[in-house]
Amino acid sequence: MKILISVSDQVWGRKHQYVIDAINGLLAYGHAVCPAVEEGCTMAAELTRRGIPHLRVLAFCAHPREATEAVGRFLTGPEPVNAVCSTGCHLHERRGANLTRCLGRHAIRSVPLAAVLGELRWTDVRWRGEAGSGFVFVPANSPNTGLPAIDHLLVKAVLTAQRAEDLLKLPAGRDRDLVNLFYAMGALVPNRPKAMC
Numbered sequence: 001m002k003i004l005i006s007v008s009d010q011v012w013g014r015k016h017q018y019v020i021d022a023i024n025g026l027l028a029y030g031h032a033v034c035p036a037v038e039e040g041c042t043m044a045a046e047l048t049r050r051g052i053p054h055l056r057v058l059a060f061c062a063h064p065r066e067a068t069e070a071v072g073r074f075l076t077g078p079e080p081v082n083a084v085c086s087t088g089c090h091l092h093e094r095r096g097a098n099l100t101r102c103l104g105r106h107a108i109r110s111v112p113l114a115a116v117l118g119e120l121r122w123t124d125v126r127w128r129g130e131a132g133s134g135f136v137f138v139p140a141n142s143p144n145t146g147l148p149a150i151d152h153l154l155v156k157a158v159l160t161a162q163r164a165e166d167l168l169k170l171p172a173g174r175d176r177d178l179v180n181l182f183y184a185m186g187a188l189v190p191n192r193p194k195a196m197c
Contacts (some may be wrong), residue, residue, distance in 0.1 A: 001031045001032070001083065003031055003081070003085065004034050004074060004082050004083070004085070005035045006035075006036045006060070006084070006085070007038070007043045010042070012042040019035070020046065020047075021109070024052075034054065034055055037057070038058065038059045044056055051072055055071070056161045057070040058070070063187040072109075075110075088189055096103070104117065108179050108180045111161050113175060113176055117164045119190060120189070122187060123189050125159055127155075127156050134147050134152040134155070136182070145181060151174065151178065153168075154169060164188055188197070
């Protein structure tokens with residue numbers, strides 16, 4: 001199994017020892033593990049000291065685009081990644097959420113769209129029609145966007161049915177653009193996790 005583990009803290013703590021132990025255990029079982037660590041952090045130095053290969057990225061919070069692109073290049077390599085594990089400081093909850101959003105945007109750009117849409121659901125999204133066009137509005141965070149006349153009727157039907165996969169009926173390329181837009185504005189979000197037992 002190929003596993004990516006992101007580690008976003010700059011200082012060493014008990015969590016880091018736990019992650020090192022988990023990496024060693026997974027490696028011992030024959031898994032291909034790649035820790036993605038922030039440049040200059042103590043985890044990178046410790047992995048180097050132990051001879052564990054790792055991916056160095058810019059800080060996830062300070063440079064989300066650059067860090068995401070580096071992780072994205074790894075995810076789209078010749079071998080598929082089977083699991084992603086994100087760790088982050090408990091004082092900076094937004095790090096995990098940021099990485100999750102970045103990975104979602106990456107998936108929208110590179111994974112077959114039908115697979116991505118199967119993992120997304122609509123939030124409370126509103127539609128306002130206008131002559132030959134319309135607006136999509138997300139009350140929870142206030143973003144709105146105007147839609148060109150070519151898309152607005154189909155998007156209205158998709159929103160009414162609450163079926164994200166109906167966006168696949170849009171012309172190729174335009175479907176991915178709109179999914180990316182709706183994900184970025186918070187209209188499409190990941191499905192709630194299913195209970196494991």
